[in-house]
Amino acid sequence: MTTIDVRTASPYQVHIAPGALDRLPELVGDATRTAIIHPAVLADQAHHIAQQVPAPLLVEVPAAEDAKTAATLVHCWDELARAGFTRNDLVVGLGGGATTDVAGFVAATWLRGIAFISVPTTVLGMVDAAVGGKTGINIPAGKNLVGAFHEPRAVLCDLDVLTSLPEADIRSGLGEVIKCGFIADPRILELVAQDPADSLNPASVRFAELVRRAVVVKADTVSADLKETTSVGTRVGREALNYGHTLGHAIEKQHGFEWRHGEAISVGMVFAAELSARTLGLGEAVVEQQRAALASVGLPTTYTGDWAPLRAAMSLDKKARGNTLRFVGISEVGSVAMIDAPEETLLTDCFATLNPTA
Ligand code: GLY
Numbered sequence: 001m002t003t004i005d006v007r008t009a010s011p012y013q014v015h016i017a018p019g020a021l022d023r024l025p026e027l028v029g030d031a032t033r034t035a036i037i038h039p040a041v042l043a044d045q046a047h048h049i050a051q052q053v054p055a056p057l058l059v060e061v062p063a064a065e066d067a068k069t070a071a072t073l074v075h076c077w078d079e080l081a082r083a084g085f086t087r088n089d090l091v092v093g094l095g096g097g098a099t100t101d102v103a104g105f106v107a108a109t110w111l112r113g114i115a116f117i118s119v120p121t122t123v124l125g126m127v128d129a130a131v132g133g134k135t136g137i138n139i140p141a142g143k144n145l146v147g148a149f150h151e152p153r154a155v156l157c158d159l160d161v162l163t164s165l166p167e168a169d170i171r172s173g174l175g176e177v178i179k180c181g182f183i184a185d186p187r188i189l190e191l192v193a194q195d196p197a198d199s200l201n202p203a204s205v206r207f208a209e210l211v212r213r214a215v216v217v218k219a220d221t222v223s224a225d226l227k228e229t230t231s232v233g234t235r236v237g238r239e240a241l242n243y244g245h246t247l248g249h250a251i252e253k254q255h256g257f258e259w260r261h262g263e264a265i266s267v268g269m270v271f272a273a274e275l276s277a278r279t280l281g282l283g284e285a286v287v288e289q290q291r292a293a294l295a296s297v298g299l300p301t302t303y304t305g306d307w308a309p310l311r312a313a314m315s316l317d318k319k320a321r322g323n324t325l326r327f328v329g330i331s332e333v334g335s336v337a338m339i340d341a342p343e344e345t346l347l348t349d350c351f352a353t354l355n356p357t358a
Contacts, residue, residue, distance in 0.1 A: 002212050007223040008132060010151045014131055014215050020158040024092070025052045027117055030140045031090035035080060037103035038094040039063045042121060045161070046094055049119075053092070057083045065257060066322075067095075070146075074238045076106040090115045090153075095195040096122040097129030101147070104135030108150030118152045122165060123173020123202075124261060126157040127180070127214040132222040132238070141245035142316070149227060157211065162202035168260060170200050175244075175262025175326045177210050179269060182290060183243050186333050188213050189293055190320065196296035231338055236328065240336040243328040244269030250313035254305065266299035267354060274350040276329035279339050286333060303354040311347070 001018040015023055034053035038046040040060055050056035059079045061067040080089075091114060093103025100118045107116035120130040136147015162170065174192075181188030184248060191206055191213075192199045198206045218241065227239030248268030252259055273290045276282035291301045314325055324341040331337055352358055 004209070004212070004215050004219050006148055006151075006219040008133070008151060008226050012152055012154050013317055014155040014157060014219065016126070016157040016159065016212055016215060018158065018160045020156045020162055021049070021119065021161075023154075023156060024049060024117065024119075025057060027156075028053050028090060029115075029153075031088060031115065033057060033083060033085055033089040034092060035059055035076070035083070035085065035090070035106075036092045036094055037061055037099065037106060039067065039096075039099055042094055045121075045186050049092065049094065053090075055083075057085075058073070061095075061099060061102060064096060065098045065138065067098050068143075070137060070139070071214060072102055073106060073109070073137060074104075074271050075205060080106070085110060085113055085114070090117065092117045092119060094119045094121065095125070096120065097125040100129050101135055101144075102137055104133075104150050104152065105137060105147055108135050108148040114149060116150060116152045118155045119157065120157060121161045123162060123170055123211065126155075127173060127176050127218060127243075130155045130157070131215060131218045132224060137154050151226075157215070159202060159208055159211070165202065167200060170202060172260035172297050174210075175266045175269075175294070175299050177214040178290075178293050178297070178299075179241075179243050179265065180214040180270070181293070182273075182286075182330055182333055183328075183336050184217045184221070184334055185213050189289070189333070192293055192296065200297055225349065236338055238337045240328055241340065243330065243336065244272050245313055246317060246327050247271045247310060249317055250310040251303065251305075253313045254309050261302030263300050266294045266301060267303045269294065270301045271350050271354060272327055272329055274353050275327055275339055275342060275346065276331065278346050278350065279342060280329045280331040280337055282329070282331055286330075289333075301354075303351075304357060307348060307351050310351075 004014040033055040036046045036060045073087045073271035091107035093100040118130040120126045133149045133151035198204045228238040231239045244265040251264040273287045327339040329339040
């Protein structure tokens with residue numbers, strides 16, 4: 001079992017291993033009741049967990065992003081009320097990042113905050129959503145516009161649950177893992193380059209090491225800046241995790257969220273690398289290394305759609321400050337810097353490099 005410490009004001013541990021879920025009973029502590037919030041597809045797993053915790057309450061929520069609504073919250077609150085949940089009780093979020101986001105927000109808001117254990121069942125959920133305390137829902141005006149920082153009591157990344165995941169989902173998670181390589185941990189890039197196919201195999205030792213390293217990057221980053229407040233010039237805090245996300249989020253929005261997150265940020269990272277080459281002196285070799293790393297696990301590095309709608313979406317993104325656009329860039333592998341208000345012509349130049357047919 002690999003255990004990683006997240007050293008925020010409310011410290012907790014992330015346990016990563018095949019069978020990590022076996023630790024759940026000891027983590028429940030003195031809770032009297034346990035709500036297990038899960039999508040229908042994980043009902044069997046939720047029933048299995050229910051046998052290991054006190055007074056289980058199974059609460060089913062819609063699949064994936066459809067769970068992140070105010071209606072889901074009301075449903076969960078009603079269920080907790082009916083079962084008489086008190087401050088001493090616990091919420092377990094079992095599912096992908098969307099499920100753990102909404103389950104965490106239920107825990108954050110019930111009686112102004114009760115204990116939460118996150119059990120992510122996707123690679124993205126493990127390396128991103130489950131660590132760092134961001135919980136919340138979407139509203140028609142935008143994703144994640146309503147939420148709270150509510151850190152879990154523990155995160156259980158059971159690698160056994162990934163073996164039934166479609167390869168496209170593993171690949172999408174690898175997008176975030178490779179991102180962690182470029183912003184902070186070059187060893188991730190070596191591991192992927194040595195054997196891309198093995199990097200996509202959730203049963204491999206290499207895969208477990210990649211997840212561990214990505215969680216360490218996330219844990220260290222949020223430990224230093226939980227609430228994303230410290231970025232000034234080259235001293236970049238939690239915002240570093242948004243490398244590739246400014247354009248990536250715009251692509252997700254433009255395509256009605258049909259692109260997987262990892263695919264969209266893959267293209268976004270290539271764009272951010274091109275912009276970094278023009279503004280931060282990032283070497284061409286690293287830009288190409290990034291294209292190669294992403295392509296080696298089957299992630300997209302090109303984009304043939306229009307610029308105008310993406311540009312408009314980026315202005316509305318929460319990473320924009322006031323009227324200016326901000327991008328996370330790198331000056332070399334592991335060195336992050338913010339790129340504030342880049343020239344429009346630079347942006348269109350970088351965008352043109354994404355289109356192989358132009
Ligand atoms: N997903 C970016 C963050 O947690 O800050």
